[in-house]
Amino acid sequence: MSMAPFLSVYRFSAKIVRRSKRTKVFIAVSVLPVILAVVLQINRLASPGRGLDGLAVFSNVVMGFCLQFLVLLLSLFFGTSITADEVDNKTLTYPxxxxxSKTAFILGKYAASVSFLLVLVLTSTVVSFLILMADRLSYGAAWAFLGKSLAALGFGTICYTALFTLAGTFLKKSILFGLFFCFGWENVVQYFPGTTQKFTIMHYLKSLLPGMEAGVGGTEGTGLLKFLLFRQEPTPVVTAVITLVILTAVFAGLACWVFSRKEYLFDE
Amino acid sequence: MIPGGLAVRADKLGKWYGNVLGLSDVSIEIRPGITGLLGPNGAGKSTFMKLITGQLRPSIGTVTIDNQPVWNNPEIFRRVGFCPEQDAFYEDTTGREFLSGLLGLSGYSAAEVRDRSDRALAFVGLEDAADRLIRGYSRGMRQRLKISQAIAHEPDILILDEPLNGLDPLSKRKVIKLIKDYRTEGRTVLVSSHVLPEIEALTQSIVLVHQGKILAEGDIHYIRDLIDAHPHVVAVKTGDGRGLAAKFVGEADVLSVRFDETEGTVLFETRNRDRFFERLTRLAADEGLDVEEITSPDDNLQSVFDYLVGK
Structure with missing residues (x-):
C-alpha cells in the first residue's frame, strides 16, 4: 500500500478530530487527573506528614483513573466514531x-485518532506526575514508574482504539457494546482468579506496570485504590507487549477487512 | 489528460435493500454529453447514482466506468466527480479546509491543492466565505460547496444528484453553464432531478426512472410528446368563471370544464396545455379578462409518471 493516500487521510482526519465538539468535551475530561493532582498536592503541602506519598498518589491516579477509565472512555468514543460518524453524518460519500482505498481510509483515520489521544492522555499523565512529584523529581525510580505508566497507557490507547474501530465498522450500536465491554467485562474479569483474567486487554496493560504486588519505591501499595493493584498471575512484560501488538494488528486488520466489504446505508 | 470518451455502463443492474426494491434490471449506457436522470422522489435515481459511484454494491448485474468495475475500485475516482444529494458536511471545518482535504485525498501536491481549491471556490462564488466554518453556511452556499468539491479535480465524468436544489437563480445559471461547458469539452455528465424544467434547461437526452425501473429513455421531445398526450388540469381563479368557461367549451383540445364553487375556480382539462395558455393569455389581454390566479394541480412529474404507467 502506498503511504500517500494514508497520509492524506491522516492529515484531513487529524484536522476534523481536532475541530470536533466531542474533542473539546474529552479534552476537559482528560484534564481531570491534572486537577486531581493539583488538589492532592495542595492538600499534601497544607498538612505535611499526614498526606500520602506523591508517587503512591500518582500510581493510584494512573491505575484508577487514567488506565481504567480515561483510556477506555477516550478509545471507545474516538474508535467507534471513525466509521459511525461518517455514516451518521452521511459524509462517507466524500472519501x-x-x-x-478503504484500507488507507480506515488506517489513516485510526492513526489520526490514536495520535491525538496519545497526546491527550500522555500529556495529562506527565503533567500530573510533575505536579505530584514536584518535591521529589530527583527520585530515579519514580521516573522509571512514569516511563512504564506511559507505556501502559500508550499501548492501552492503541489497542482499545483498534478494537473499537473494529466494533464501529460492523455494529450499529457500537457505543453500547463498548460500554458493556469496558465497564462490564474489562473492569470485572481482570480481577477473576486463575487464567480467566488473561481474557482481558487490561490484564496485559497492568502487566507492564512495575511492582504491582508490592507497590513502588517503598510505597508498598498504600494508595486508596490498593485493591486495584492486586494481580494474581502477571504475564511477563515481553509476552504482554507481544500480545498487545498482535491484538492491535488483528483488530485493525479486521476493521479494514470489514470496512472494505460492507456497504453502508444512510438513514433516509 | 485528454478528457472525455468515458462511458458509464450498467448491465441488468439491480439493487434490493432487504426486501425493498431499490433498482431493478437496469441496462443503460451513458455516453459523453449530458444525460438527465428524471424521476419523482423515491424513484431510484439516488440508488442508481450510488451504484455507479461505488457506494453501493449491486445485488445483481454489473456497473462499469470505462469498462472497469466500480465497486472497490478507488482508482476510477481520479476521473469521476460526484455531487451527492444529501446536505452532509464536516461541519467544523471551513469551506477551504473541506475542499483542500478532499483534494488531498485525490493525491494532489500542497501547491496543486491550494490552486485547485482557490479556483473551485471562486467558480462557485465562495471565495469570501472560504475561511468560515461550514456550520454557518446558508443552504445555497452549502449546495455550491458540494458542487465545488465535485469539479475541483476536473473530472472526465461528472455525476450530479439534484445539483440545482437550493441554488439562487444566478448560481443556477452558472452551474448550468458549467455542465454545458463539460459537454462541449467532450466529457460525460449525468444529472438527476425531479424537476422537468431543470433537466430541460440542460439536455435533450433524458432517462425516466420510476419505481426502480427505467420507464423511458431518449430525446426530450419524445418525453414531451408523452407528457403532452397526458390531459392536463388547469385551474383558473376568476370573478367570472362561467363567462370564461363559455369561451373554452368550443375548443377541440378542451376535454372537460368543472366549477369549484368553494375556491371560485374553473378547472379545465386539456390535451394541449400550451395552446390553452396561449388562448387564455390572449383573452386576458384583448378582453380584459379578470384572472386572479392560474395553477396546474397535476403539473408535476408524479402525475406524468402515473399517467405513463397507466394508473
Missing part, C-alpha cells in the same frame, strides 16, 4: 468517491 468513498475519492481515489483512496
Amino acid at each position: 468513498a468517491t475519492r481515489p483512496v
Whole structure:
C-alpha cells in the first residue's frame, strides 16, 4: 500500500478530530487527573506528614483513573466514531468517491485518532506526575514508574482504539457494546482468579506496570485504590507487549477487512 | 489528460435493500454529453447514482466506468466527480479546509491543492466565505460547496444528484453553464432531478426512472410528446368563471370544464396545455379578462409518471 493516500487521510482526519465538539468535551475530561493532582498536592503541602506519598498518589491516579477509565472512555468514543460518524453524518460519500482505498481510509483515520489521544492522555499523565512529584523529581525510580505508566497507557490507547474501530465498522450500536465491554467485562474479569483474567486487554496493560504486588519505591501499595493493584498471575512484560501488538494488528486488520466489504446505508 | 470518451455502463443492474426494491434490471449506457436522470422522489435515481459511484454494491448485474468495475475500485475516482444529494458536511471545518482535504485525498501536491481549491471556490462564488466554518453556511452556499468539491479535480465524468436544489437563480445559471461547458469539452455528465424544467434547461437526452425501473429513455421531445398526450388540469381563479368557461367549451383540445364553487375556480382539462395558455393569455389581454390566479394541480412529474404507467 502506498503511504500517500494514508497520509492524506491522516492529515484531513487529524484536522476534523481536532475541530470536533466531542474533542473539546474529552479534552476537559482528560484534564481531570491534572486537577486531581493539583488538589492532592495542595492538600499534601497544607498538612505535611499526614498526606500520602506523591508517587503512591500518582500510581493510584494512573491505575484508577487514567488506565481504567480515561483510556477506555477516550478509545471507545474516538474508535467507534471513525466509521459511525461518517455514516451518521452521511459524509462517507466524500472519501468513498475519492481515489483512496478503504484500507488507507480506515488506517489513516485510526492513526489520526490514536495520535491525538496519545497526546491527550500522555500529556495529562506527565503533567500530573510533575505536579505530584514536584518535591521529589530527583527520585530515579519514580521516573522509571512514569516511563512504564506511559507505556501502559500508550499501548492501552492503541489497542482499545483498534478494537473499537473494529466494533464501529460492523455494529450499529457500537457505543453500547463498548460500554458493556469496558465497564462490564474489562473492569470485572481482570480481577477473576486463575487464567480467566488473561481474557482481558487490561490484564496485559497492568502487566507492564512495575511492582504491582508490592507497590513502588517503598510505597508498598498504600494508595486508596490498593485493591486495584492486586494481580494474581502477571504475564511477563515481553509476552504482554507481544500480545498487545498482535491484538492491535488483528483488530485493525479486521476493521479494514470489514470496512472494505460492507456497504453502508444512510438513514433516509 | 485528454478528457472525455468515458462511458458509464450498467448491465441488468439491480439493487434490493432487504426486501425493498431499490433498482431493478437496469441496462443503460451513458455516453459523453449530458444525460438527465428524471424521476419523482423515491424513484431510484439516488440508488442508481450510488451504484455507479461505488457506494453501493449491486445485488445483481454489473456497473462499469470505462469498462472497469466500480465497486472497490478507488482508482476510477481520479476521473469521476460526484455531487451527492444529501446536505452532509464536516461541519467544523471551513469551506477551504473541506475542499483542500478532499483534494488531498485525490493525491494532489500542497501547491496543486491550494490552486485547485482557490479556483473551485471562486467558480462557485465562495471565495469570501472560504475561511468560515461550514456550520454557518446558508443552504445555497452549502449546495455550491458540494458542487465545488465535485469539479475541483476536473473530472472526465461528472455525476450530479439534484445539483440545482437550493441554488439562487444566478448560481443556477452558472452551474448550468458549467455542465454545458463539460459537454462541449467532450466529457460525460449525468444529472438527476425531479424537476422537468431543470433537466430541460440542460439536455435533450433524458432517462425516466420510476419505481426502480427505467420507464423511458431518449430525446426530450419524445418525453414531451408523452407528457403532452397526458390531459392536463388547469385551474383558473376568476370573478367570472362561467363567462370564461363559455369561451373554452368550443375548443377541440378542451376535454372537460368543472366549477369549484368553494375556491371560485374553473378547472379545465386539456390535451394541449400550451395552446390553452396561449388562448387564455390572449383573452386576458384583448378582453380584459379578470384572472386572479392560474395553477396546474397535476403539473408535476408524479402525475406524468402515473399517467405513463397507466394508473
